[in-house]
Amino acid sequence: MSGHTGDYDSDAERTFAALPPERGRGFARTWWGQAWLKALEDTALDSGQLKAGRRLARAGAVGAVTVRPGRVTAVVQDRGRTTHRADVLLEELTGDQWDRFVDMAGARAGHVAALLDREMPPHLVEDAETAGIDLLPGLGDLEPECGCDAWDHCGHTAALCYQMARLLDEDPFVLLLMRGRGERALLDALQSRTGPPSDGSPRPEGVDAAEAYAAGGILPPLPTPPALPDEPGVPPSLDTEAAPAPGIDPAALEFLAARTAARAHRMLAEALRDGHGQHAPEAEPTVHQDAVRLAAGEPDRTVADRLADGSGRGREGLAVAVRAWRHGGGAALSVLDEEWPVEGETLARARAALETAWDEDERPRFRASGNRWTALGTAGQLRLGRDGRWWPYRKEGDRWVPAGPAAQDPATALATAERSAADESDSGRPKG
Known part of the structure; x- marks a missing residue:
């Protein structure tokens, strides 16, 4: 323990x-x-x-x-x-x-x-x-x-x-x-x-194959599962001798193939982790979410510009969306894009969490707007996700940007936002 x-x-x-x-x-x-x-x-x-x-x-x-x-x-x-x-x-x-x-x-x-x-x-x-x-x-x-x-x-x-x-x-x-x-x-x-069994019913003959494999006490022994490769596989190369069909961008296709291989590697790694079966599968991303996911793979400038235009976010908006995606995938992107009214029991739970996260003499003052609580006198903001988690944001120019992953505790999330703002401030100071 x-x-x-x-x-x-x-x-x-x-x-x-x-x-x-x-x-x-x-x-x-x-x-x-x-x-x-x-x-x-x-x-x-x-x-x-x-x-x-x-x-x-x-x-x-x-x-x-x-x-x-x-x-x-x-x-x-x-x-x-x-x-x-x-x-x-x-x-x-x-x-x-x-x-x-x-x-x-x-x-x-x-x-x-x-x-x-x-x-x-x-x-x-x-x-x-x-x-x-x-x-x-x-x-x-x-x-x-x-x-x-x-x-x-x-x-x-x-x-x-x-x-x-x-x-x-x-x-x-x-x-x-x-x-x-x-x-x-x-x-x-x-x-x-x-x-x-004590109720007198007969036990089924044999066991499920997955359970037998998990038990590990069978003869002859099963082979050791293959290890996860350190890196994604290399996707097949495109035919460079023939001219591409009209409307086909070879660079974009190569990028999509590489990102698909990387995603398959990540999904396999997650499936092999302990406790994977206890988590619900992720929902498939929408077209707009998928554009952000692909942009997070650092494509070349031409592909990045196509993703910025296709997502309707523009370059700066897409860069902020990529930050959110890297902190929490589709859930983080929804928190970036959506402002929604917090009401009823959800509002009561949110207020209770904010009241209990700090001692009374340490609790910051907040200005609330929908699911967003801005800590007055600081560069930090908390955004409540629909799943009840708190997401840290910090002020960057005139825009609020994601500052880290979600936390169950609002004090942890706000500390992340303030630390991120301080690090950004330090990085911008002249040296010496």
Whole structure:
């Protein structure tokens, strides 16, 4: 685990060292960590207590976290340096539910392999739900107990939940322990389960080829997959002896072939990364987006001018669009081009994120226009994407330009924008 380790007192209890203060990041990277936080945030009646919990968690006020079946515990120090024992309870699975889970997970080698890689793929959770087993908590499932005698989630139990999300990011076995089974006991049960499922249904003969390959324990051994080439392949050369057909630009064709090879290489590299199957496939770019994608491949001047004209952006506009594309593809390009009204629940979430990203005495003042928040007195601007992420922008002349990739936390995005503006300013100063 990054920055912390779980120490086994027994297989039924794990204790994690206190996490250091960490500002400018979200509390959950994985989808299952985010589901844990959604269960908290949908249940808590007082958003002020959630805000206090995030502040305490970021400040490193949560002590060592002990996880055991049905309960997670830590001592939390509030801003007045008073300490309180905080507990969060989650109902354990029954013995029958664990039997069904072991049968279900053992029937698919990919489930076990994912858990061993500290991943919780959506299809594992979906298969468990089909078997009548809720692994992730839902509305009202996280019950608080705190020494401050609050009857609902307080800042102390909220802080514990936010730190717990960081632990879950690293190891989903922590959630399974809360549901009643430690890692060693669960893996032993999976290894020893060789008979028919507990419902008496016969096991299917054989396994899916992809699962067998992932398991790796078959004879004869499968060959090692070929390594990803360091560079894209060289596209075929055009016939240079015959004159091109009317309207055909050989230079443009050669550029398109080279960019296609580069894109195929990138897609293959992404497909081979761990966790690739958990992400939805990217939408195909529109014609205008594809023009920007191609321009990001640094074509020669003739092709670049055709792309600038065909996209309707002109040279300067296309150069800015290329910056956006390199920071985040089609999503970043949409944020560059679109200004849309932020309303209702989306607006409430955006304001809450802006309020909690900084302490009150550090929070910048913003002027809002649609999905764009300009930080007054700075060269930074935040743009909210439709997916809830914040994109950093900086002022360049009379134009706002992309300054970096998106962030879940607005403070991180604004720091990126301000740092980019400072770097640009420094690069323009005379030397010596």
